[in-house]
Amino acid sequence: MQGSEFDEAEFFRAIAASGARALLIDRRALVALGIPVLTADYDFWLHIHDIAAFNAAVEAQGLLPSRTPEEARGRGRYVLENDERVDVLVARTVPTVDGVRVAFDDVWARRRALELAPGVTLAVPTLDDLILTKRFGGRPKDLEDIRLLEALRKEGP
Amino acid sequence: MKSVPTPSPGALARIRALSERQLSPEEVRAALAVTLGEREEEESRALIRWFRRRYPTPAERFAYARRAYRRWLAAAPPGERS
Numbered sequence: 079m080q081g082s083e084f085d086e087a088e089f090f091r092a093i094a095a096s097g098a099r100a101l102l103i104d105r106r107a108l109v110a111l112g113i114p115v116l117t118a119d120y121d122f123w124l125h126i127h128d129i130a131a132f133n134a135a136v137e138a139q140g141l142l143p144s145r146t147p148e149e150a151r152g153r154g155r156y157v158l159e160n161d162e163r164v165d166v167l168v169a170r171t172v173p174t175v176d177g178v179r180v181a182f183d184d185v186w187a188r189r190r191a192l193e194l195a196p197g198v199t200l201a202v203p204t205l206d207d208l209i210l211t212k213r214f215g216g217r218p219k220d221l222e223d224i225r226l227l228e229a230l231r232k233e234g235p
Numbered sequence: 236m237k238s239v240p241t242p243s244p245g246a247l248a249r250i251r252a253l254s255e256r257q258l259s260p261e262e263v264r265a266a267l268a269v270t271l272g273e274r275e276e277e278e279s280r281a282l283i284r285w286f287r288r289r290y291p292t293p294a295e296r297f298a299y300a301r302r303a304y305r306r307w308l309a310a311a312p313p314g315e316r317s
Contacts, residue, residue: 086294086297086298086301087294106297106300109293109296109297109299109300110293110296110297111293112283112286112287112290112296113283113286114282114283114286114296114299114300114303115300116300116303116304116307117300117304118304175257175258175259175260175263176260176263176264177260192293193292193293194292194293194294194297195294200293213263215257216257216258216259216260216262216263217254217255217256217257217258218253218254218255218256218258219254219255221258221263221266221267224267225271225275225279226279226283228271229271229276229279229280229283230283232276232280233280233283233284233287
């Protein structure tokens with residue numbers, strides 16, 4: 079993945095304009111909040127009814143879905159890609175590796191909006207919710223990210 | 236600046252496997268129960284302060300992340316460029 083021609087601002091503008099309930103999660107969200115971590119892709123947690131709207135929004139960027147909305151709902155995940163890769167989680171609730179059930183609607187209701195450009199905002203979970211989403215994976219790298227999020231919390235907004 | 240040799244593809248694969256292996260619930264609980272050391276926490280906070288000061292907006296931070304990823308790709312052994 080080279081990612082040289084990708085218009086990131088337009089990508090987020092299109093998502094915001096689509097009305098799709100899409101939360102930026104994982105490492106790109108950490109970067110947005112102020113943690114310098116290496117990441118190759120974009121990860122979203124999307125409302126299960128907004129798959130078609132999300133896909134249509136990013137189609138102009140040449141991003142093509144790996145599954146139909148119906149298949150994606152069934153599997154709980156899909157990918158959009160060209161030179162870029164967008165991983166999309168679609169589930170009403172997701173359990174953490176240690177058994178906490180996290181509901182999209184709750185996380186969405188508490189979301190934070192970050193301004194990317196004038197008139198362009200992106201939605202991210204609160205710090206506490208982002209930490210919960212990092213516990214979906216339960217990999218050593220997720221635990222490292224949780225440490226960084228805890229450090230960010232101490233730094234304040 | 237001292238130059239550091241690039242790790243072999245095998246070493247990188249082992250690091251990746253360790254970093255991305257699935258932990259058990261017990262391992263996660265145990266790891267999260269350990270408080271970050273004072274020095275480690277201050278290092279993390281200093282890194283965050285630097286990043287937020289140098290790149291105050293999300294757009295600037297994203298641009299930095301894309302540059303950093305391109306640099307990493309250019310320096311990575313062929314097997315890691317995916």
